[in-house]
Amino acid sequence: MKRQVAVLAALTLAVSAGCAEKKEQPAAVPTPSASASASASPTASPIAFGPPWHDEVAPAAASVTVGPKGSTCPLPITFSVPAKWKVRAVTSGADRKVGPAVPICEIDAKPAGHIGFLRVWRIEGAAPRTPQITLDAFMDDDGKATERQYRRTKAGPLDSFEASWAGERARRRAILVSSLYGKVLITLDGTDSDGFTAVLPAYQLAKSSANLPK
Template sequence: MIRRTAALAALTLTLTTGCARATTEQATPPPSAGPTAAPVAAGPPWYDDVAPATAATTVGPEGSACQLAMTFSVPAQWKVEAVTAGREEFTLGPAVPVCEIDAKPAGHIGFLRIWQIEAATPLSPQEAVDKYLAAFDGPKEQQYRKTKAGPLDAFEATWTEEGERKRALLVSTGSGRLMVTLGGLDTEEFEAMLPAYQLAKSSVHLPK
């Protein structure tokens, strides 16, 4: 019940704010399964054929709604707000919510969320994702890969939760590791919001 509650909380996050069985018939990879360095993969689960949306807002720079240790772009009408209260309640494993980008004003039901990875001991990217997923009620079809976020080396995960596709991207910054997640009401909404995720992923930069 605790894990179920945490999963629902992550999907319906409403805070006081300020500012990954695979698609083949293989068994679900165990948590220790390493990431693949796959070529471009069209369609699910990676959707590499989806083009990024048009950039409208830059998230992360000093003076923006969410000041982060990296910057990236989001499409028009997505509402960017920093998480300034309720972080402990909605922390999942080592992932602490710091920024929420709501797609509702753009006509979709879902969010891009930014999490700061915090742990008492260093975690590999996959360990960080697996500990985050442990807060959910039986995530399935986990797959991992090394990828690029803008010009930076990054780590990406995809999984399903109750049949709905989810995504996470981890980027190392000068101030620790940040994770960008995409989730929606259902897989249809997830796919509709993928251009925004692809935009965020392709536009990541570290401040100079």
């Protein structure tokens, strides 16, 4: 009888020790998600391939800088355009105002063999506007503007807000750039879908090279 009690006591101690050892095991650390990345940023703008942004289209080769003081079109910002594009200042901008935007510079692709323009606009008005309200006011006054899409992005190092929409003849693009001297709008105007495709690399160049004047 004493032997049976001793055996039972030994078994009880063994079970208790096993439970204690199990409780002392550290909790497993969760495995990071496969989508997590050390370089990921919640504020980074993802690259958008295909319509409507076409971020896969490489910028054209730079030739002329538009915007420096003393140039054909002195601007609150500077950016590059391809070779042979003709830059001219718009002197009668008030007569061609579109919404809150007054044209101040026009860059014509025709001498380079394309049909289309890059246009630069100064945003007027003392009333505070969100970037989307500013772009909507421009599009509303410009004519047909359907399939509107927007995104926050960068023009060079500068904070910007971009829009893409379907115009009367072709897809349109515009980027609203914040500068020390107010907001500047750069638009891409192609006469048709082929013209839009031909001049898009110039727009990508203007966008990627934008900066404040030195």
